[in-house]
Amino acid sequence: MREFMPSDYSWQNGYGPLDEIYTITFVKGLDDRQTLQRFSPHTLDIREFSRDEVLARWQETEGCCDIVSVKQLADWTVTYEYSGWEGARKEVQRELSRDGGEVIAVCRHDYAHDRFSYAVDGQVVTAFDPTFPQDRWGTAPDRLILDMADLGLDPHHTLEGGFIENDIAASLALASRISGLLVTEADLTWPMLGAQIITRIPSDPVTPWRDRTR
Template identity: 35%
Template sequence: MEIAYADVDWLANGHSFSDLWCLTFVRGLSEIDVLRRMGAEERSIRPLTYEELIDEGLFPDTVLAGRLGDWIVVVEESGWDALDALEVLSVETEAVSVLRHDYASDCFGYAVDGELITSFNPMIPAWRSGSDPDRLVDVMRDVGFDPTYAPGDADEREARAVKHPSVDGALLLAARLTGVMLTQDVLNAPLVAGDPAVHRFQG
């Protein structure tokens, strides 16, 4: 079944995440492998729920990883370690990341086999970087982005945010690329936690 805006709306607009969070999807690895690639030491890896993460105030130093089919989702409250480590996470596979950061800039990133393919601020989809910044243009259009749009001033950006996709569009873009999306049931279940330290992986 195709993932639609209704499937991501609870994350973009209705969930109790803060105004700074990051979701990163990594294909074909285990939860522990993903956390290791982010630099988490073995002794820091343990079961943990999202509720415990919040109640015990463990964020942003601790991140959560859970399985969604062939993908692992990394859930970060008030942090973006996985986005910073996107190229490392994508070695011999692929990784997709969506950052919401209300005090700075949101970000979408896509990496394959250790290389950042494309990255952009969902509010300014024309300003893309990476080794192949146009690779996802067709999918971007499919989820409602205008890949040519670059607002001329802050007022125009603010007006556009009300009418066009931003974080919700980035989440839907990630869902179209991966075929999966974080659900409330997965978020409420026990996940695998780790404390990333350095972004270093040697295969």
């Protein structure tokens, strides 16, 4: 299998065509419509959306767009959320990956926290903030450390080590190494099949800090 590298995703660096807030989610085990239906208990109006429609919704929601776009690529479905992050939520990943599926989500958020998460069969296996890859959680937080290190996401990173360069591009390359699938800029251009999330999957109850294992 090809060893994908951060340079494969250099097209999204800077502000890039995807802008500064987005989530890309790789879903295995569901087709495009099944994926959209699992994003929300009441996902309606599955249809093609244009760029203008998505940007209009971004303005209506004051920067928190609730439209999920999908593209079927080989045996994976790839979702793209412009200025959205539902795919990065563990509750959504649990729903998308239940019954033997797999989900890999990469969330870029230049004004909050980035996120990489890999879930299998309803459970998060490995998750971390690409800015701080030394702080990982999940059922097997060390499963991906060899590829992480090779991609520049140092699993033993320290604050004294400074900023990690190309952390989002490296996270997308890590997603490609897991899935075997390279996503290109052309794959994420509108019009795309999509749906507006009508009802969000509820968040899990907050666990008291002393009992929290993440």
